[in-house]
Amino acid sequence: MLVHFVVHEAFEAPGAFVDWVASRGFASAWSRVYLGEPLPVSPAGIDLLVVLGGPQSPTTTLAECPHFNAPAELRLIADCIGAGKAVVGVCLGAQLIGEALGAPVGRSPEKEIGKFLISLTADGLRNEKFRHFGATLAVGHWHNDMPGLTLAATIIAASEGCPRQIVEYTPLVVGLQCHLEFTPEAVEALIAAETALPSWQHHRFVESAEALRRHDFSEANAALCGFLDRLVLAYQESRRTS
Structure with missing residues (x-):
């Protein structure tokens, strides 16, 4: 298994994803675009593409952010989906998946920064990849926007502040608006990167830096690992039957 990470900023770390890759003995490859590292030219060799978050939007242009090439990332995501690869997007990455499938990014009803509950939908509770989450799970959040929905998309989980926290586009393609990967170091x-955080304290789903530092994300990390294990099994089964 080769897991390829697309990382948009140094402060948008893969967190628990890295621990999962190492503990399962998988190989990893990286496109740290903020360092000028290139995106893969094709899906060949990739088993799981993980597109991480960032302060950008899918609509951000190269003129606005010279190291973020949204059209190129959308092509890579679409090519990986077309080639039957597993694809997971986190925050911005989830929004890019939606865009790659023709579903424009939307504005979340609430800004969310902190650790808050997500609730699984009836579809989520029936889904083998997510039922281990339980009815509710406390996870990390750091966003304004949310991924778009295709006609085939299934909402797996929502929160009080955002109706699209986990979206399954296909059995192998999932967008995570929330942050199951947060670790104390990532937070x-x-x-450190978000100087405006103190000015957002009037939002009802925005926590202070002090509150953020007190959180334990280990339960969310374990849920992420369980989801990824099940996604890999689904991917391997799809390769055997294709």
Whole structure:
């Protein structure tokens, strides 16, 4: 298994994804676009594409952010989906998946920064890849927007502040608006990068830096690993039957 990460900023770390890759003995490859590292030219060799978050939007242009080439990332995502690869997007990555499938990014009803509950939908509770989450799970959040929905998309989980926290586009393609991968180190990097955080305290789903630092994300990390294990099994089965 080769897991390829697309990383948009140094402060948008893969967190628990890296621990999962190492613990399962998988190989990893990287496109740290903020360092000028290139995207893959094709899906060949990739088994799981993980597109991480960032302060950009799918509509951000190269003029606005010279290291973020949204059209190129959309092509890569579409090519991986077309080739039957597993694809997971986190936050911005989830929004890019929607865009690649023709579903424009939307504005979330609420800004969410902190650790808040997500609730699984009836579809989510029936889904083998997510039922281990339970009816509710406390996870990380750091967003304004949310992924678009295709006609075939299934909402797996929602929160009080956002109706699209986990979206399954196909059995192998999933968008995570929430952050199951947060670790204390990843959160600290986000706090350091977000100078506007104190000015957002009037939002009802925005926590202070002090509150963010107190959270334990280990339960969400374990849920992420369980989901990824099940996704890999689904991917391997699809390769055997294709």
